[in-house]
Amino acid sequence: MSVETTTVSVPEGRPALLLAEYETPGACMKAAEKLRDAGFTKFDTHTPFPIHGMDAAMGMGDSKLGWIVLVMGITGLMTGIALITYANGIDYPIIVGGKPAISIPAYVPVCFELTILLSAFGAVFGMFGLNQLPRHHHPVFESDRFKAATDDKFFVSVEYADPKFDADRTPELIASTHPNHIEIIEDTES
Amino acid sequence: MSAASTTDKTDYRTTGTGWANAWKIAAGVGALGLAGAGAGFAADAQRFSFSYLFAFFVFLTISIGATFFVLLQHLTNAGWSVTVRRTAEFFMSALPIFALLFLPIAANLDHLLPWWNADHGAHHAPAAAGEHGDAHAPVVPETPHGDTAHPAPEHGGHGQHVAGHRMSDDQIEHSLHAEVMASKAWYLSKGFFAVRAVIYFLFWTFLALKLFRNSTLQDSTRDLKLTASSQAMAPAATFGLALTTTFAVFDWMMSLLPNWYSTIFGVQLFSTTMVAILSVLVLVSYAMRASGVSGSAITTEHFHDLGKLLFGFNVFWAYISFSQFFLIWYASIPEETVFFHLRWSNGPWKTISLAILFLHFVVPFALLLSRNTKRYAGQKVLAFAAGLLLTMHVVEMYWEVLPNYAAQRGIGPHTAESLAPHWMDLACLLGVGGVYLAAVFYRMSQHPVVPVGDPRFARSKRFQNA
Structure with missing residues (x-):
């Protein structure tokens, strides 16, 4: 050779x-x-x-990234639930539009957004981490x-x-x- | 790499397999179902009308979804989907048959649409029954408010003192509904309704037959111009299909509750059509692969992508469905809440609503989230999720149509009788489904199950997710 x-x-x-x-x-x-x-x-x-x-x-x-995103997504979901329960239900309950202070439909947008946000962070920064970036x-x-x-x-x-x-x-x-x-x-x- | 295509000796035809005779079985089931539905019609025409409309929508949405899927592939010049596109084309090709299947509905509109025989459209708002129609105070379509006793629509909703006496709450509500109905009268009129229905079916028939012909003609001619033709019509056809689908569900589903407003309703039904056809594509591709009729043309990669689309569109469906619920819930305007009053009040329909929430969204979401379930173990989990979603599609159509039956008969949503499954539901489902699937499977027996003449066919067989 x-x-x-x-x-x-x-x-x-x-x-x-x-x-x-x-x-x-x-x-x-x-x-x-x-x-x-x-x-x-x-x-x-x-x-x-x-x-x-x-x-x-x-x-x-298979990439381990999915697991990182899953954990971050669940964290986001839990953060949303905790945030709304504390803010609307415990710290400053206000009745708006005749809805109970803690009403599940009002949780959904916040929980959804926080799930997406933390999942996206998990995906981007998890990818950086797994690829040992920045280098x-x-x-x-x-x-x-x-x-x-x-x-x-x-x-x-x-x-x-x-x-x-x-x-x-x-x-x-x-x-x-x-x-x-x-x-x-x-x-x-x- | 080219070795794979030469060892693949199948001609992709159903000849000699169970698929070739499937249309006969479907036709037999359809004939039995229609016979049962006919007997049901003789017994109770109104109940038949609602059962039939439910069955009609179950399969119309699948066929429209198939057309959307095919258009989407042409719109994006998709190479990956070529081998699974033909399955969608079979389900699209039978779209014209819904013009015939619509005839029993056209003959029974007076049983279905509360506004159909209303003298002005404005003086009856019977579907408002659901609004305050609980067990204690059912308001039947023929409300006791005399037409002469309540104010003309143009005055309704303004001063509470009309003709020198104070109006009761019921009278105020009734006059508000009358005003809403008067504002919709130009749209909800018999002549315009009929013209629209003709336009929908003409457009759908043209679209389905043209796209199907372009694809199947290419099997033998290999003419590249046919692909170009389908791609050229795709953008305008997508707009046309979106508009006709939206207005068709406004006409045939939303106007069951004519005083109700929801501008997102068309989008909601569109998302339903996509979930339905993607579930069907996964299941049929799964069965074709198991029976060997698709040879090596449909691979793990195709299942993976179908699974991704199914997951994505089901999340989209949940997003749109929740958006509809959420805005109505927050605003609490009677003309809007009536829809969920019928389905979310403590009563049997709430159980169905919760079942849809969990079995149409939460469980399939969990099942389809992982890449592994779409790629490994022979896609058994993917097929299970698709089967679940298709079942829930049937439930969802039932949930859309049937609560109006109880409401129109003045049965409040809190009562157990508001949900009363009937054998006619099943008869109509088998009748409409049998006829539709007979047409689909007949097409399937006449053509290769994959578009062998498509210029991207070989590429699609080798396609890999990166």
Whole structure:
């Protein structure tokens, strides 16, 4: 296997990566499947557009985001119920339009809005959290070739931190998936 | 990826399966049901009229919903839904038959619509019966207020002193209703009503047949122009269908209670049509997949999306239904509260109202919320939720129509007799449903169950939710 390999150094202490460039989405997906089958978990794909089936190829399970949204939504619902019960029923009960101070239909808009609001917060900030965002820098940006990830090239990156990572065997594994190019982005000082 | 389509050898036709003969069974059930309904008509024409109208709406809403669904796909140039669109097209294609099924209603309007035989439309407001018609003081359509005794509509509602004597509360209320009815008289008139009904059916017939022909003709010709034709008519047709549906339910359902106002009523029924057809699509797709007739054309991905739409439109239905209730509840204006007086007073209809709240919204919401129930375990939970929603659709139509029967006979909503299920309800349901489904299944036996000629067909089979 002779694939052109270059090495880019990063400052000490930054995580190191192995970055492979592919010509087609299919080749990129096959590489992801191979890494998945080899038991890798800390790897990612970078493509100019979403590729159907990539989640399965990378062995990703269902997102946990739904559970975060559910918990936040129920919290919002309960907050709405507590708010209206306290404000209308306990703190300052006023009879409006002949309705009882605590009347269920009047709860609905407030509970609905708070459920939606907290669910939306849960969805947005939960997504940030699960994706470890915001993140101002990532080692892939050390590579000049990586700029093509937003144009016409498909990339797979494997973190050195992956328990399965082996400095000799992993580049061989990647080379067997026919990339255009391999870049090793590592801390050359150590 | 193209290997999948070559190994898929089925021709997507129902030949040799149970589907091919389903229309005969439906026709048989329909004939029996109509015979029963006919016997019921001979026995009690008014009760028959209400039972029949209920059954008519159960299936009309499904057919209109199917037309909305098909239009929606053309409006958005949807590729994902191509393989399930044909099922909706079958249910749409039988829409013209409702023009025939409407005839028993047209012949019995005097039993259904309190304003139909009112001499001025303004002097009778019998449906106000529900307003104060409880067990103790039922007000029957033929109210004891003599027509000569109460003031002319143009004076009603203003001064309480008319002709030198103080009006009773009943007289004031009656004159208010008279004024409301006078203001609606131009719309609720026999001639205009008939013209509107003809327009609805002509438009629906044109729409259903044109869209169905465009799609089925493409099975053999593969002509791209047919897709373009359906897409070109979709925007205007959607407006037209929205307006005709709204006014049709104003005419045939809302005017059962002619002094009642609810501007959101058309939207409420629209949301009902979408929930009904999406439930039907899930169930029929489920059965087609189980019987193998749809081959590999309908996948988990399609069920997932149908489930998302069903969930979304059911939440929309709940939102609109609650909006209607909420504004009426807050404002407490008699012309508006009469509708919920009949359905939310302590009595048997309140139980039905609560059942609708929980079984049409709360339980299906919980069942359909998770992505897993729409994708995994063979979509059993999704199919169950769709079955529940379809059942509750029938209950909801019953809830819309039948309380007016008790009200028009002066039976107050607090009494147990206000909810009196009748064997004619079932006979009419089987009769109308049998005829409609016979037409649907007959179409199904004549065409492939998926639009094989659609340019996006292969893409739809491979479609994946990201």
